[in-house]
Amino acid sequence: MQRLLVESLDTHQEYVPYGERPEWQDLTPIQQDEGSLAPLAPIMYGDEYKDSTNYFRAIVQKGEYSERVLEITEHIIRQNPSHYSVWQYRYDTLLAIKADLIAELELMDEIATTFLKTYQVWHHRRLLITHLRAPRPELMFIANALQADKKNYHTWAYRQWILAEFNEDELWDGELPFVEQMLSDDLRNNSAWHHRFFVVWESGVRAGEEDRETLVKREIAFTKTKIARAPNNASAWNYLRGVLERTSSPFSVLEAFVTPYAQPPSPEDESEWVSDDEASSTKSPTAKSSDLAETADDAVLDLENPIPSARAELPCPQAIEFLADIREQSAQNNGTTARSDIDEAIKLYASLATKYDTMRERYWEFRQREASKLIPAIA
């Protein structure tokens, strides 16, 4: 969230006070009004910041829109990029003097890279692009900015805005490869998973994706390989769940896949545990067949259902929950074995409450109660 951090001010060496610049002589600087919180001691804070904001106040009071407004507002923004009044006045000035917005955008390329976390930077860009109507280079700019900060909320939101606002096929075309690149850099990047959902499911049906059943299969297969690589990745499980729910697909299509992730390791494996599970799964469908032959042993090879690596930290609470959901759905659809399904679901929730996710014990108890409510319905 909002941080109160302050950027250091070592950017300007050749600072000349405005009072010593001939072209600013016509203005009388206006001191900051401190209201009732006026300090008793003389103001000691940075002369450069004080000087520039004093002259900025003079400009505002005069209602001046001119070339030099761009100079002084840039100077202040570089010292304090969160000063929203300065941004606003700069933007009004750009429009009033019909400034070259492309030059402004180029300046912003550099400023945005320096102050990635400041949302005014992104909003200003948005206003410029709205005027320029030139979204395509933006995607490359954003991709670069995300390299510096891969989960930056405002950068991602800006990308989603560009895509939705201009909604051109050429813009959307590169999005899936882009997301895949981001996920291969960090498959736990929730922003990238969210973006994938946005691109695949929330932006209409694109050419080549009319067959939704094929699309569901593609997305499930993609997510499975990512889960196999890092089973305890909430983002991937949430995505999987989101796809099934969005397309009203039965959870049971995932039973074969989920089951090995919901199993506790057998006792003899336990000593081999490593702390994390990002071990490369040699059993993913993308792995080379020679690797598969080496590691599959006598297990039946199922390319559609990559299994967790031997070093994965199991069971995954998300997998157990998935299995329990499958049992609940099965109980609702299937009268004859319903009771045993519910009992099984309750047992799975109980294992989460007491063993595998005890922090959220009360939630899992709630799920047990909800599951048991299904009993009279099917009796």
Next chain:
Amino acid sequence: MGSKELATLVHVSYIQSLGKATDDLAYHLTAHLRLNAIYWGLMALCVMKHKDALDRGEMIEFVMSCWDDEAGGFGAHPDHDAHIVPTLSAIQILHILDAPDQVDVPRIVSYVISLQNSSGSFSGDQFGETDTRFTYCAVSILSLLGKLDTLDEQKTIGYLRKCRNFDGGFGNTEGAESHAAQVFVCVATLAILDRLDEVDQDMLGWWLAERQLPNGGLNGRPEKLEDVCYSFWVLSSLSILKRVHWIDANSLISFILSAQESMASDLEGGGIADRPGDTADVFHTVFGAAGLSLLGYPDLDDLDPVYCMPSRLIESLGLKKDWVALGRRTL
């Protein structure tokens, strides 16, 4: 609850000291947050039952000096333009200080209404940035001023609906990722408008409970670091959804307490940081204290999670919604 306790008195003097460092450059660089910061400090004091530790008259005078008469709203600082966030802070401060009559209600109402866009979203100011945070500010302001009838509810809720994601959470704009702070502003807005039927409460409650990490702290999005301020965003949302018991209170209390500056090395510091070992600031101090209050930590005042204001005040205004926090413990 662990051996650590909330160092209330140290935090109170920390907040008192904040307004005095006005010769620091940092103080001036954060002028755009000044009114918000006063609200945070005052609210932290209210939660810790030391409301009178700051001078009431000075605060009211400062708030009124932030009035932007051209726009009809409050800026964050005397010569800053009006913005919806400090406008909410101003109204919250004046209400807490029992001086709500100072403001020009009709002008603020028309300022707030003027910030709504045709999509139903709200901008923060004339500059036009939109964010579900600003929707919350608008709805909270109108509610506190008793002017909710001036709001186009359909349009407002329609926009929030567009910001809801597949995982049950909400983002800051249409299409943006779910984020705990944005979940709070959307859920609290819907609570004020009595429209919690718009959310899948079990699913969202689960997403919020999933924010708790093994060290007890809460993060704002999956696979991100824990941070004390999420104690408020997540817990207030869960309180409004009546599911605050879905997270582990004891470990979260320990986490917040361990982020107290006074617990690091120097007992003089005071305040709460984003996480243990970091530098305290007023933002994390209020949201850490607010989180503790919702968790029933002993000897704190009740906090209304919808408005982030003292609970008794909201009740006296007749605005209390049907939320549930954890019961107050005794030491």
